[in-house]
Amino acid sequence: MAAAAFHQAIGTLQSRGCVSNSSGLNRENGNASFRLISKGFKLDIALLRRETYCSRKRSFGIIQALASQTTIFDPISSPSDGTKSDTKKKSNEAALILIRHGESMWNEKNLFTGCVDVPLTKKGVEEAIEAGKRISNIPVDMIYTSALIRAQMTAMLAMTEHRRKKVPIIVHNESEQARAWSQIFSEETKKQCIPVVTAWQLNERMYGELQGLNKQETADRYGKEQVHxxxxxxxxxxxxxxxxxxxxxxxxxxxxxxxxxxxxSGKNVMIAAHGNSLRSIIMYLDKLTSQEVISLELSTGIPMLYIFKEGRFIRRGSPVAPNEAGVYAYTKRLAQYRQKLDEMLQS
Ligand SMILES: O=C(O)[C@H](O)COP(=O)(O)O
Known part of the structure; x- marks a missing residue:
């Protein structure tokens, strides 16, 4: 019965082009195997795999939820149009976007990077812009990035695509002088800005003596298992x-x-950070165990949306494309926000 439900759900995903036709269920160990077509579903599928360790039945539920995600509607009452801050405060609902930075120059060379401050490649720049298109209709009130340039570039490039056209401004609180010298003296202009807070705590994990080493060569030297x-x-x-x-x-x-x-407080937040700092945050948001987090892999430049509601984080997956109806139908309020944006930008 469960297997039939699974196959039906897989069929739905296949018909939507989310997984390949070779995806399926291993009847012996209960694990679902997927060949991804859409990079945007990588996180969900990785999580799906780990769910199978806990409960096959539950994982079928997740597949079904994925298959039907475009029909899920939930109200979010904090569209950031700069005019609704009162509603925002009352609502306690907000959007949270997580983005792993685009490809860096050391990702390209397959080097362990960790806390070394390496910029994006051209492909990374394009990934960041693409990520921006995907979230261009989702309100953003605050941006947090790591202290590393690849995350900051990603956040800024993504925001160049945002339809609301607010200006992301890096907050400089590192000294009294920095604070004083970066003040803005127009309330009107302030309203059109998005504060960008940089924090070393969101940095990639420090990779120790592996930083700068080639990942493949390290695996050849110490063994694949050790490196894994x-x-x-x-x-x-x-x-x-x-x-x-x-x-x-x-x-x-x-x-x-x-x-x-x-x-x-109802603010919509975007975090641009790193594979491992975001894995640890997702582990917290999704209540993953230390076993489950092992199979969590994040792609570069793929935004992931969560809705924070009544103290809970609800994972909404990754917006597939800016013009896809499903992206804006994640919540009723996001859809309303988009409609308002359309009207505002047409007038
Ligand atoms: O720091 C690095 O090398 C990468 O950003 C993350 O690497 P990982 O996939 O080896 O954790």
Whole structure:
């Protein structure tokens, strides 16, 4: 019965072009195997795989939810049009967008990067712009990035595509002078700005003595299993570096202390960060176990949307394309926001 439901759900996903025809269920171990067509579904599928470790039945539910995600409607009452801040405060509902930076010059060379401050490649720039198109109709009131340029470039490039055309402005609070010298003296102009907060706590995990080493050569030298353990285990750090657990201690603590209160007050937040700092945040949002997080992989430049509602994070997947109806139908309020934007930009 469950297998029949699974196959029906897979069929739906295949007909929508989300997974390839070779996707299926391994009847012996209960694992679902997927060949992805749309990069945007990578996160969901990775999570799906881990769900199968816990409960096959539950995973079928997730597949079905994925297959029908364009029909899910939920109200979000904080469209950021700069005029609704009262409603926003009352609603306690907000959008949270997570983006892993676009391809960096060391991603391209397959080098461990960690906290080395490497810029995007041309492909990374394009990925960031593409990510921006995907979220161009989702309101953004606050942006958080790591202290690293690849995340900052991604956030800024993505915002060049945003239809609301607010200007992202980096907040300089590092000294009294920096604060004083970066003040804006027009309330009107302030309303048209989005504060961008940079925080080292959102940086990529420190990869220790692997930083600058080639990933393939390291695997050849130390063995594939050892390198996989360094890269994906929860609590085993690379030599003199941070484990995911250590990275989570600062990234999730920052998220809880600074970002969650913004969401609670109804602000829509975008975070541009890194594979591992975002994995640790997603682990917290989706309540993944240390086993489950092992199979969580994030693609570069793919935005992921969560709705924060009544103290809970509801994962809405990745907007597929800017002109796809489903993107704006994630919530009724997002759809209304988009409609307002259309009207505003037409007039
Ligand atoms: O720091 C790095 O090398 C990458 O950004 C993330 O690498 P990983 O996929 O090996 O964790």
């Amino acid at each position: 353990e360094w890269r994906r285990s929860y609590d085993i750090p690379p030599p003199n570096g941070e484990s995911l657990e250590m990275c989570a201690e600062r990234a999730v603590a920052y998220f809880k202390e600074y970002i969650e209160p913004q969401l609670l």
